[in-house]
Amino acid sequence: MHDVKLIRNSVILGHGNSGKTTLTEALLYTAGVSKRLGKVDDGSSSMDFEPxxxxxxxxxxxxxxHLPWKKREIYLADSPGDDNFVNEAKFAAQVADSAILTVGAVIGVRNQTERFVEYIQEKQLPCLICITKMDRERAxxxxxxxxxxxxxxxxxxxxxxxIGAEDSFRGVVDIAGNRALFFKSDGGGQVEAGEIPDELLDDAATLRESLMEYVAETDDELIEKFLEEGELxxxxxxxxxxxxVQGGKIAPVCACAPAGNLGTSLVLDAIAELLPSPDMRPAQVGTNPKTKDIExxxxxxxxPFSALVFxxxxxxxxxxxxxxRVYSGTLSGDTFYNSSKQTSERFGQLFVMQGKEQKPVDKAVPGMIVAVAKLKETVTGDTLCAESNxxxxxxxxxxxxxxxxxxTSSKGDEEKLFSSITRxxxxxxxxKLTRQQQTHEVLISGVGQVHLEVIGEKLKRKFGVELELKIPKIPYRETIKGKARVQGKHKKQSGGRGQFGDCWIEMEPQERGAGYEFIDxxxxxxIPQQYRPAVDKGIQEAMEKGVIAGYPFVDVRVYLVDGS
Incomplete structure (x- = not known):
């Protein structure tokens, strides 16, 4: 039975090459979930499994x-750090209860780090900081x-x-516990207690006093005692x-080297003991679709059950x-309501994800990340809930x-290509997929060159279609640079009453993007009132094809000033 108080739901965020996936692999191995320590470099990672x-x-x-640790049920989301795929991290952060921020000990804070900290602060996520790659040169x-x-x-x-760095990184000083913890040599991620090295005694004492001060400042009773007695x-x-930490007032910092599985059991301890359970987080705010009230x-x-598809x-x-992500209630296989689409969905088997594998579960409670196959109407961003609430x-x-x-398709099978892109x-x-009305080209848009290259590779692998990317044609526009006054006449005589029209218009340019404006x-x-709209219509029809090269005419103000 899942206990909400024992669940931890964290997203791992960090700049590219800061060791997020390697850390995740080490945590799984240390917790006994994986039989081997998966590595990104040799393709054995269970988290980076797509070709x-x-x-x-x-x-x-x-x-x-997900993994068990000290009676806790820990759910982790290993998110990308590359700019082309940072949207994945943003969505995962929205449904997490806490964040684990990885920063490489060699290269330090990068531009992407700033973006991920923005996500953390925007969602007010309690944060654990892991300084990774402590065993690397220049750490x-x-x-x-x-x-x-x-x-x-x-x-x-x-x-x-x-304790030590680079190839001599052999342990850590537990500042809260005031002891040294040395890494066992068997590669299992565990530690054994020992004496703090003499050369670190002063630094450890200073950091312990600083830790006490930081902690005391977050609580009125603790600060009063700290000021009176000087310690806690x-x-x-x-x-x-x-x-x-659970209140988001401080962010504890760990030192580890995931590639060598050094210090990972201490990271798991920090997740289990310091990061919040779902019921410690603020209630999730939404809108009642019937009353429009905030709930x-x-x-x-x-x-009542509720969840957000991310x-x-x-x-x-x-x-x-x-x-x-389940926010409230208990979910088991049943029919539930998609309030975003106003339709019911029949749930089949529920799963929790374990890399590329799917593990069946009987039910899901708040804080759990679960999956279900073959929902007909539900897409990312939809809310699932009980129809009665x-x-x-x-x-x-x-x-x-x-x-x-x-x-376009390199093999000419456009229909299959566009169907696959839609999926x-x-x-x-x-x-994004759009059609340019002027050039009649189908356009695909993404967040970077690598992003679209990956989309092309996925389309070929999953659906057997080849995507060909071309530089789009430029949809030119025409306009005027100065003012003009022109006359237009219409005269037709074919027996009986003839047709005659005469009008004068003045034109002037507008700012780019201002569009077309007609002023009577x-x-x-x-000019009788009933004929004036025809002048406006005729001008707009003429603007569809400009006078210079036949491109649409834009950003002009036209005054109808005289006529007969």
Whole structure:
């Protein structure tokens, strides 16, 4: 039976090549879930399992896993750090209860790090900071922590001070426990207690006093005692530390080297003991679709069911796999309501994700990330709930596209290609498909060159179609640079009453993007009122084909001034 109080739901965020996937693999191995330590470099990672990821040695999609540790049920989302796929991280952060921020000890804070910290602060996620790659050449823990402290408003406090660095990284000082913990040599990620090295005694004492001060400042009772007695008991320090982290007031810093599985058991301890359970987080806010009232749903397994779909995976054989976060209630296979689409969905077998594998579960409670196959109407951003208690949560908003190509099939099978791209649109919210009305080209837009290249590779692998990208034709426009006054006459005589019309218009340019504006300045009845709309219509028809090269004519103001 799943206990909400024992669930931890964290997203792993960090710049590219900061060791997110390697850390996830090490956590799985240390917890006994994996039989071997998966590695990105040799393609054995259980989290980067798509061929496109193995080829590039980077994460492209968020991968999910779960593991047991000290009676906790830990759910992790290993998200990409590359700019082309950062939308995956953004969506995963929206449904997490906490974040694990990875920063490489060699290269430190990068531009992407700043973006991920923005996600953390926007969602007010309690944060655990992992300084990774401590066993690498030029690893510098102190410099990296100082960089984080000076760049971000996260209040980082050192929880584990490294003993040694580079190839001599052999343990950490447990600042809260005031002891040394040395890594066992069997590669299992475990530690054994020992004496703090003499050369680190002063640094450890300073950091312990700083930790006490940070923790005390987050609680009125603790600060009063700290000021009076100058210290806190171990019990007060640990309880205060957990409360401060869970409240987002400080961010503990760990030192580890996931590739060698060094320090990972301590990261698991920090996740289990310091990060919040779902019921510690603020209630999820949504809108009642019937009354339009704002409503809240607490992480209560006995409350009405509600969940947010934040990811969809397209499979040519299994169909659509829908992944969602449960916010309230208890879910088992049944019929539930898609409040975003106002339709019912029949649930089949529920799964929890373990890399590319899907593990069946009987039910899901708040905080769990679960998946279900072959929902007919549900897509990313939809809310699922009990029909008797409907609610709609704000959907995640994808980042803007920045690059566009004209698209065609290299084999001429456009119908199959566009059908396959449509299925990919369900999976990738940053992918856009449009038709340019003027050039009649179909355009595909993404967040980067690599993004669209990966889409092409997935289309070929999953659906057997080849995507050809071309530079799109430029949809030119024409306009005027100055003012003009012109006359137009219409005269037709073919027996009986003839047709005659005469009008004068004045034209002037408008700002780019202002469009077309027609202003009637006729005084009196020189042109009868019923004929004036025809002048406007005729001008707009003429503007469809400009006078210079036949391109649409834009951004002009036209005055109808005289006529007969």
């Amino acid at each position: 496109e990821e193995v080829k590039r040695k980077i994460s492209i999609s968020t991968a999910f896993c 510098n823990f102190t410099k990296t922590v100082d960089q984080i402290r000076s760049t971000f408003d996260l209040n980082p406090v050192v929880l584990y001070l490294p 008991t171990d019990l007060e320090l640990r309880a205060g530390l957990a409360a401060a 809240e749903r607490k992480a209560d397994p006995d409350a 990811k969809t995976m397209a499979d040519p054989f299994a169909g659509r796999l829908t992944i969602f 409907p609610i709609i949560y704000d959907p995640p908003v994808p980042q803007d596209t920045v690059i566009t190509y004209a698209v 990919m649109l369900d999976e990738d919210q940053t992918l 300045k006729i005084v009196g009845g020189v």
